[in-house]
Amino acid sequence: MNENTELKLTAAEVEAVIKGGLPSATQGGFHVEEVRQGYARIRLPYSPWMLRPGNLVSGPALFTAADAAMYALVMAHIGPVVMSVTANMNLHFLSAAPTGDIVAEAKLLRLGLRLAVMEVSLFTGAEKSFVAHVTGTYALPRRR
Amino acid sequence: MNENTELKLTAAEVEAVIKGGLPSATQGGFHVEEVRQGYARIRLPYSPWMLRPGNLVSGPALFTAADAAMYALVMAHIGPVVMSVTANMNLHFLSAAPTGDIVAEAKLLRLGLRLAVMEVSLFTGAEKSFVAHVTGTYALPRRR
Amino acid sequence: MNENTELKLTAAEVEAVIKGGLPSATQGGFHVEEVRQGYARIRLPYSPWMLRPGNLVSGPALFTAADAAMYALVMAHIGPVVMSVTANMNLHFLSAAPTGDIVAEAKLLRLGLRLAVMEVSLFTGAEKSFVAHVTGTYALPRRR
Amino acid sequence: MNENTELKLTAAEVEAVIKGGLPSATQGGFHVEEVRQGYARIRLPYSPWMLRPGNLVSGPALFTAADAAMYALVMAHIGPVVMSVTANMNLHFLSAAPTGDIVAEAKLLRLGLRLAVMEVSLFTGAEKSFVAHVTGTYALPRRR
Numbered sequence: 180m181n182e183n184t185e186l187k188l189t190a191a192e193v194e195a196v197i198k199g200g201l202p203s204a205t206q207g208g209f210h211v212e213e214v215r216q217g218y219a220r221i222r223l224p225y226s227p228w229m230l231r232p233g234n235l236v237s238g239p240a241l242f243t244a245a246d247a248a249m250y251a252l253v254m255a256h257i258g259p260v261v262m263s264v265t266a267n268m269n270l271h272f273l274s275a276a277p278t279g280d281i282v283a284e285a286k287l288l289r290l291g292l293r294l295a296v297m298e299v300s301l302f303t304g305a306e307k308s309f310v311a312h313v314t315g316t317y318a319l320p321r322r323r
Numbered sequence: 324m325n326e327n328t329e330l331k332l333t334a335a336e337v338e339a340v341i342k343g344g345l346p347s348a349t350q351g352g353f354h355v356e357e358v359r360q361g362y363a364r365i366r367l368p369y370s371p372w373m374l375r376p377g378n379l380v381s382g383p384a385l386f387t388a389a390d391a392a393m394y395a396l397v398m399a400h401i402g403p404v405v406m407s408v409t410a411n412m413n414l415h416f417l418s419a420a421p422t423g424d425i426v427a428e429a430k431l432l433r434l435g436l437r438l439a440v441m442e443v444s445l446f447t448g449a450e451k452s453f454v455a456h457v458t459g460t461y462a463l464p465r466r467r
Numbered sequence: 468m469n470e471n472t473e474l475k476l477t478a479a480e481v482e483a484v485i486k487g488g489l490p491s492a493t494q495g496g497f498h499v500e501e502v503r504q505g506y507a508r509i510r511l512p513y514s515p516w517m518l519r520p521g522n523l524v525s526g527p528a529l530f531t532a533a534d535a536a537m538y539a540l541v542m543a544h545i546g547p548v549v550m551s552v553t554a555n556m557n558l559h560f561l562s563a564a565p566t567g568d569i570v571a572e573a574k575l576l577r578l579g580l581r582l583a584v585m586e587v588s589l590f591t592g593a594e595k596s597f598v599a600h601v602t603g604t605y606a607l608p609r610r611r
Numbered sequence: 612m613n614e615n616t617e618l619k620l621t622a623a624e625v626e627a628v629i630k631g632g633l634p635s636a637t638q639g640g641f642h643v644e645e646v647r648q649g650y651a652r653i654r655l656p657y658s659p660w661m662l663r664p665g666n667l668v669s670g671p672a673l674f675t676a677a678d679a680a681m682y683a684l685v686m687a688h689i690g691p692v693v694m695s696v697t698a699n700m701n702l703h704f705l706s707a708a709p710t711g712d713i714v715a716e717a718k719l720l721r722l723g724l725r726l727a728v729m730e731v732s733l734f735t736g737a738e739k740s741f742v743a744h745v746t747g748t749y750a751l752p753r754r755r
Contacts, residue, residue, distance in 0.1 A: 199376070228372075232343070238409055242386040265382055266726060267748060269413045269557045269701060271584045271602060273577040288600050289561040293725060294698060294750065296559045298586075298600065312576050312586065314559060314602060316699060316748070318726065410582060411604060413557060413701045415728045415746060417721040432744050433705040437581060438554060438606065440703045442730075442744065456720050456730065458703060458746060460555060460604070462582065487664065516660075520631070526697055530674040553670055557701045 187258040190214045193251045196259050211251050212282075219252035223281040236276035236303050236310070245270065245299045245313040248283035253295050253317050256287070260320050266294070268315040276311070277304030293319055331402040334358045337395045340403050341365075355395050356426075363396035367425040380420035380447045380454070389414065389443045389457040392427035397439050397461050400431070404464050410438070412459040420455070421448030437463055475546040478502045481539045484547050485509075499539050500570075507540035511569040524564035524591045524598070533558065533587045533601040536571035541583050541605050544575070548608050554582070556603040564599070565592030581607055619690040622646045625683045628691050643683050644714075651684035655713040668708035668735045668742070677702065677731045677745040680715035685727050685749050688719070692752050698726070700747040708743070709736030725751055 188196075194211035208224035221244065229240035246265065253263050281303050288296040294316055301311040332340075338355035352368035365388065373384035390409065397407050425447050432440040438460055445455040476484075482499035496512035509532065517528035534553065541551050569591050576584040582604055589599040620628075626643035640656035653676065661672035678697065685695050713735050720728040726748055733743040 238390050238412075239383050239387040243383040246382050264419075265416050267413070267415045267699060268382075269411070269602065271411045271576065271604065272409050273584060274579075275408075288559065288597075291562075296561060296600070309576075312584070312602065314557065314600065316559065411555065413746065415720065415748065417728060418723075432703065432741075435706075440705060440744070453720075456728070456746065458701065458744065460703065526678050526700075527671050527675040531671040534670050552707075553704050555701070555703045556670075557699070559699045560697050563696075 186214060186216065186255050188214070188255050190255075192259070193219070193254050196254060197247055197250055209247070214251065214255040217287040219248055219255055219285045221248045221251050221283050221285075223247065223283070225278060225280050229281075230278065233275070234278055236278055236281060238270075238272065240281060241272070241276065241301050241311050242268070242270065244281040244283040244301060245311070245315070248285040248299050249297050249315050249317065252285040252287060252297055253319070256290060256295075257319060257322065263317050263319055266316040266318045268313060271312045272310070273312060274308065274310055277306070277308055279304035282307065288314070291319075292322070295319055330358060330360065330399050332358070332399050334399075336403070337363070337398050340398060341391055341394055353391070358395065358399040361431040363392055363399055363429045365392045365395050365427050365429075367391065367427070369423050369425075373425075374422065377419065378422055380422055380425060382414075382416065384425060385416070385420060385445050385455050386412070386414065388425040388427040388445060389455070389459070392429040392443050393441050393459050393461065396429040396431060396441055397463070400434060400439075401463060401466065407461050407463055410460040410462045412457060415456045416454070417456060418452065418454055421450070421452055423448035426451065432458070435463075436466070439463055474502060474504065474543050476502070476543050478543075480547070481507070481542050484542060485535055485538055497535070502539065502543040505575040507536055507543055507573045509536045509539050509571050509573075511535065511571070513566060513568050517569075518566065521563065522566055524566055524569060526558075526560065528569060529560070529564060529589050529599050530556070530558065532569040532571040532589060533599070533603070536573040536587050537585050537603050537605065540573040540575060540585055541607070544578060544583075545607060545610065551605050551607055554604040554606045556601060559600045560598070561600060562596065562598055564589075565594070565596055567592035570595065576602070580610070583607055618646060618648065618687050620646070620687050622687075624691070625651070625686050628686060629679055629682055641679070646683065646687040649719040651680055651687055651717045653680045653683050653715050653717075655679065655715070657710060657712050661713075662710065665707065666710055668710055668713060670702075670704065672713060673704070673708065673733050673743050674700070674702065676713040676715040676733060677743070677747070680717040680731050681729050681747050681749065684717040684719060684729055685751070688722055688727075689751060689754065695749050695751055698748040698750045700745060703744045704742070705744060706740065706742055709738070709740055711736035714739065720746070723751075724754070727751055
């Protein structure tokens with residue numbers, strides 16, 4: 180499923196790099212919970228900016244978590260390159276998202292030389308409801 | 324391309340409804356610039372939360388603008404129903420997004436009884452660079 | 468992940484219904500290998516129409532298999548309704564697809580009253596290479 | 612919207628290259644009707660393999676036309692490179708597709724060095740019904 184056999188960064192290292200790039204409202208408790216071969220899981224703690232009418236977590240908040248999880252997954256595998264950019268994201272919203280922390284689990288579908296393709300499952304609220312499924316592509320910088 | 328021949332709300336009415344649902348950081352200058360048959364254009368004024376490293380507008384900010392434009396477009400055509408929900412969104416990021424206001428132009432591809440399908444073009448910065456293209460589906464409430 | 472606790476059709480019943488709807492070139496050995504709660508797996512035997520230059524399985528052939536797998540999954544769960552229609556499909560092509568049978572594994576992400584959201588993994592060739600990942604939405608007929 | 616100012620191939624040249632790569636059932640009347648800066652239009656003549664129950668054009672047939680139109684568009688702009696590959700495609704099916712020729716209009720959203728992003732509108736039948744909207748990404752070979 181991917182060509183690397185070693186991770187380039189630990190969860191703590193990934194967390195430090197990503198934190199600087201998140202909107203300030205989000206940096207507070209942002210946490211990279213786990214990275215391993217082909218997998219990364221992050222937590223975006225609940226914050227009032229995430230709220231949408233109906234006492235739900237908004238689409239932009241879910242997008243933010245999915246994007247951070249994909250970035251964490253790529254960075255753990257290829258190192259702290261700044262030049263990786265999201266080429267596309269496809270989001271399916273599955274059910275109303277109860278307020279609470281967002282947990283995002285990202286898995287590699289393919290890590291090539293030029294593109295990384297990933298899927299992300301998003302969970303929110305006290306019961307970790309499965310609220311959205313995301314796939315996306317990162318364009319990778321040239322590596323040796 | 325759609326079954327309605329009259330809009331249900333003016334740009335000002337749409338703006339008032341959406342403003343309440345946006346993250347507070349965004350409500351400031353949010354503006355529905357135009358709605359007409361099959362079309363809506365909104366402006367999300369630049370705000371520091373949108374910034375990402377490299378002096379660029381972030382993905383979550385672009386998502387927010389696309390989502391607001393789709394919501395404005397649907398609402399102008401079917402009225403201020405609260406129950407419309409985004410079923411999916413597909414985003415292609417085309418080029419680095421220079422900082423500045425985000426302008427989002429949404430067009431109806433299909434307005435059915437149960438689903439509305441739309442495309443959105445996103446522009447940022449002083450030169451209105453074309454930075455992202457989005458398609459998405461809204462699940463519509465039952466209407467009579 | 469879905470609201471039903473019983474399947475409505477067996478693999479053999481699903482196969483019989485789908486076979487009639489496939490292009491004739493494909494009907495030959497089409498096989499629904501397994502259906503269970505939230506899951507369906509089909510096999511589309513290799514046939515010359517699938518070939519593309521480079522001795523590879525073509526995109527249209529992969530699309531056909533993904534669509535048939537989604538249809539099998541939906542039908543097993545809601546019965547042989549003819550009115551289900553594909554609303555959207557998003558395909559990520561992961562690697563060159565070696566010629567051979569196509570196996571498609573479909574999983575339910577969400578079975579609601581009006582929409583079913585699924586993901587499909589596609590494998591081809593003697594070594595069952597993972598060649599494409601697909602998500603899609605079906606609009607469901609009104610049920611009681 | 613793209614970096615090239617000259618097309619590399621004419622419509623007739625593009626047609627000749629693509630024809631060899633299509634399934635044999637489709638090669639008959641396949642026609643590249645027009646290519647110009649940022650635009651290509653192809654026609655896939657109706658053929659029995661396209662039929663699905665309900666006297667409609669099938670999803671796989673629509674996919675085939677969209678893929679051929681994207682390939683024609685890319686090839687007209689960068690030349691007859693064989694190494695371009697579809698990285699992803701996102702299809703929205705808008706309405707039942709009446710039988711008849713499929714016309715696919717493809718437009719460049721972005722032609723970069725490594726990726727081309729395009730949108731395709733699909734029309735079928737005697738009244739050229741707008742039946743599907745597609746976006747997609749091609750990974751391009753290294754050029755000088």
